[in-house]
Amino acid sequence: MSLAQYSSPPTLAEAMQALAGGTGARPLAGGTDLLVQMKLGLRSPAHVVDLKRIPDLMALTLDDNGLRLGAAVPGAVVTANADIARTWPGFTEALGLIGSSQVQGRCSAGGNLCNASPAADSVPALIASRGVCHIAGPGGERTVAAEDFTTGPGTHCLGDGEILVALQLPLPAPRTADAYLRMIPRTEMDIAIVGAGVSITLDESGVCTDARVAIGAVAPTALLVPEAAAALIGSTLDADSLQAAGAAATAAASPISDKRGTAEYRRKVVAVLVRRAAAIAHSRITEST
Amino acid sequence: MSQPRKIHVSTTVNGEPKEFLCEPGQVLSDALRNNLALTGTKEGCTTGDCGACSVLLDGALVCSCLVLAAEAEGRAVQTIEGVAGEGRLHPVQQQLLEHAGLQCGICTPGVVVAAKALLEQNPDPSEEEVRFWLAGNLCRCTGYDKIIVAVLAAAADMRAA
Structure with missing residues (x-):
């Protein structure tokens, strides 16, 4: 593999400098996309800038502010953390679905987001759980909602010299749970033809007071679908509400046909997965209270 | 374009300090095989799909074909060469032999490294857990059943030891 320069700066400032100026440098996290x-x-790229020596990108903290997940923390570290898995089972499962055990040793939620595949598994789950992206750049720090990070297949909102430092998941409100489901033509180790991430909040009487629905692999980017959430809010997640949420997801989808599945099939399946993921999130709340 | 400058890497392989010079674009599997003469690690697909090049990097199971050799600086690498004890096979290796869990053998080092990593974190995996864990280790000979049976038998041996 031809590459002129590799560096592994220990600070964000040095990494930003290496990546800025249109020199053809690319950031490296786990490399499971970039190196392939x-x-x-x-x-x-003329220069690969390894970000894994920068402490902020490898840090993981879980406190009253929720989870702050360094953008290059490997999937295996996240899925092995019982507190994260209990608090965000949907996000944890989504991240764990990426690739093999070997890929999990390297792949990261930040890398999954920056690779900007429309089918990225962790992204709908990140959006559903209100994920926020912490970005550092030559102009300072800023935050972007996860649903606004990706701008198209393979493209995102990072400007010249900017680095995705961490993802933040706010602590869920009481009686909140998330779920993620994907459809793949094989039983494992495949790319989603549809993904659905849902987060549900119930009040004490079992009425849904808040919801987030995000869908993947059915549009140029993962999409937040407020219309699907609106169909759930105020309901007890009865069959009619689930049906309406699924229909809203179908309406929001603009899939392509490819070797994995046709557009027609994806539009149909996205409704099914939204219904099922909402039902799983619902049962996670009712079973734990 | 001029030749890229070589990178000096100091690392630990199977507990021993090692140094080598690598190209910026050289991957770890290549450095292990061609710079350090540790040819137990196999190169199969070279794109992270087949698992033949599985090693542990700071304890994490990875495909060494998707790690730049320069990334190993200051880190600990464990390869198939470090698995067996003095004159004694690891239970995973022994049970692969007992159950004929290999034929051509190209996938075997990766299978052993991956299975050992599983059993160290989960001493009593279900068959399903073994199958999912090893889904990234492709074998075109055995049909997998013999590998899975061998790993489960090794798990039982290790629990009894």
């Missing part, structure tokens, strides 16, 4: 793309000749 380089080997296949799809990308040929």
Whole structure:
């Protein structure tokens, strides 16, 4: 594999400097996308800037502010954390679905987001659980909602020299649970043809007071679907409300047909997965209270 | 374009300090095999799909074909060469032999490294857990059943030991 320069700066400032100025440098987190793309000749950066020596990108803190997950923390570290899995079972499962055990040793939620595949598994789950992206750049720090980070297949909102430092998941309100489901043509180790992330909040009488529904692999980016959430809010997640939420997801989808599935099939399945993920999130709340 | 400058890497392989010079674009599997003569790690697909190049990097199971060799600086690498004890096979290796869990053997080092990593964090996995854990280790010979049976038998051996 041809590469002129590798560096592993220990600070954000040095990494930003290395990445700025249109020099053809690419950031490296787990490399499970970037190195494959380089080997296949799809990308040929002049300089690979390894971000894993920067403490903020490898830090994981869980406190009253929720989870702050360094953008390069490997999936295996997240899925092995019982507190994270209990608080965000949907996000944890979604991240754990990426690739093999070996890929889990390297892949990261931040990398999954920055690779900007429309089918990225962790992204709908991140959006559903109100994920926020912490970005550092030459102009200072800023935050972007997870649903606004990706701008199209393979593209995102990071400007020149900017780095995705961490993802923040706010602590869920009481009686809140999330769930993620995906459809793949195989039983494992495949790319989603549809993904659905749902977060549900119930009041003490079992009425849904808040909801977030995000869908993946059915549009150029993962989408937050407020219309689907609106169909759930105020309901007890009865069959009619679930049906309406699924229909809203179908209406929001603009999928393509490819070797994994047709557009028609994806539009149909996205409704099914939204219904089922909402039902799973619902049962997670009722079973734990 | 001029030749890229080589990178000096100091690392630990199977507990021993090692140093090598690598190209910026050289991957760890290649450095292990060609710079350090540790040819137990196999190169299969070279794109992270087949698991033949599985090693542990600071304790994490990874495909060494998707790790730049320069990333190993200051880190600990464990390869198939470090699995067996003095004159004694690891239970996973022994049970792969007993159950004929290998034929051509190309996938075997990766299977052993991955299965050992599983059993160290989950001493009593279900068959399903073993199958999911090893889903990234492709074998074109055995049909997998013999590998799965061997890993479950090794788990039982290790629990009894």
